[in-house]
Amino acid sequence: MKKRHGYASLAALMAVVVLICAGIYLSVGTAKGRPALRTPPPSAASVWIGTWSASPVLAAPATTAPGSPSGSAGRSVRNVVHTTVGGTAARITLSNLAGTQPLKIGSVSLAVRANGGAEAMPGTLRRVTFQGTPAATVGAGDQLVSDPVVLRIPYDGDLLISVHTPGPGGTVTSHPQARQTSYLAAGDHTLDESGDDYTGVTTSWHHLTAVDVLTSEARGAIIAVGDSITDGVSSTRDANLRWPDVLADRLGGRYSVLNQGISGNRLLAEGRGPSVLDRFDRDVLARSGARTVIVAIGINDLLRPSYPLSTDALTDGLAELTRRAHARGLRVVGATLTPCGGYPMCTPAVEAERTRVNNVIRSGGIFDAVVDFDRALRDPYAPHRLSPAYDYGDHLHPSDAGFARMGAAVDPARL
Structure with a gap:
């Protein structure tokens, strides 16, 4: 085989691999079968950089009371966080560092926030998974990093990170004094674009301690x-x-x-x-x-x-x-x-x-x-x-x- 034919064959093979990888990458994190945004795969120069974080502070008592500031048993909390750099994908860290029992996670989503409140921008809601599954358990004193979610993350914008805990799991790791209103709902509403069911409010961030973005710009x-x-x-x-x-x-x-x-x-x-x-x-x-x-x-x-x-x-x-x-x-x-x-x-x-x-x-x-x-x-x-x-x-x-x-x-x- 002549050299130029070998190069051409190799290039074709590489192109196929890139297309397959892109298809896999773009399938991650969709919600309710909705196709992902047409975000290109990250370049080789892209790295993970934190865009938001908060230190875990308190283990607040878990409760089912409506509007409870602690969260959480059988409820969803929709954390509102502000980005300081943008990227082409995101991953989150959930914490049970202050907990004394395993924290059961039923469902998690990520979305770009619409114009205030608990509403997600249409087309941006993504299910978050952990080693390919939507449910996870975070051990007492431990934390868990999610799989990457492909989504264009804006710089200087708000994200909604919604976490559903299906049952009692002991105390809730939180960051009080957030100076940010987040939202609470009865039941699992993590995949709702609408914020209508998030009728409770809280001034603490619950479970969430970090959001990283994949970026080649920052x-x-x-x-x-x-x-x-x-x-x-x-x-x-x-x-x-x-x-x-x-x-x-x-x-x-x-x-x-x-x-x-x-x-x-x-x-x-x-x-x-x-x-x-x-x-x-x-x-x-x-x-x-x-x-x-x-x-x-x-x-x-x-x-x-x-x-x-x-x-x-x-x-x-x-x-x-x-x-x-x-x-x-x-x-x-x-x-x-x-x-x-x-x-x-x-x-x-x-x-x-x-x-x-x-x-x-x-x-x-x-x-x-x-x-x-x-x-x-x-x-x-x-x-x-x-x-x-x-x-x-x-x-x-x-x-x-x-x-x-x-x-x-x-x-x-x-x-």
Whole structure:
């Protein structure tokens, strides 16, 4: 056989393989027999990058009560999440990390959200499977990653991740203080495009801890880890105005920004959820496409100490996070601790310690770069206090304007 005929035969064979693979790939994740969107198969350069995530925090009691904030037995929860990068396919992570019994999953779906509410955009609803089956069981203390679902995932859009749990399964792993309304329905309505049966509402995310997208456009993920100020508990609900949201908007889909903030969280000791030192590997280093971490933690260690605390203890803990991130090839940006003057627990001793910690952070040696949230937010006439323009009202948490200021303070060139 002549060489050019061999090349032609090989090319033809490869073309057939590509067509077969494309057909298989495009058949994944359809709902009720509906054909998938005509999304081309991803290129060889496509990689998985997180587009949204939230840290598991609480194990809320499972209940069948209508509109229950915990979810779940015999009901569907339709989680609303916001994307920070787009892609050609998605996969989700369901968590039972805070559970004490196996979590039985009856059905799961993914869709692009229509114009508000619980309604899916027509033609985008997909069944989510786990090793090819729609039902799954997540062991106590475990998590489960789904099969890929082919769907054009928009940048800066909302997704609906609906999860049906057919029966009692113990406590429900959730992320409270989501600042996002999600929806509840009696029975299995995961494959409903309409949101009519989702008559209950919740302000927590249930079961869901991550959404990754397959993309050749984004360069990686920026992970923000911190407490309520990163979690955005004082931001306007359903508006995506937390400071990581503001940063994501500025990056324009080139990098995702994943919010791993937990309200009440501490660096060194368990508070609301495990300490950042304890959860860092799970919530930061394990995130898909992780490139850079922004560390904004420590104020709760000072405000709510469970043991005598020193500047050295805090800065040593921050340095430990940097060492662990560097071992995985991540860049680390550290944030100064924001003002708290006027907050009831922010005593002169706390303020003195906060000032010392910030001076060490600014002096270098702990992080690869520093974002000075303290200087961005403080009142120039009373540096121990938040500027009135950025104060939510409790003298600790920023307002929407304060979060906007924080998001603008991060220099993309330092990421």
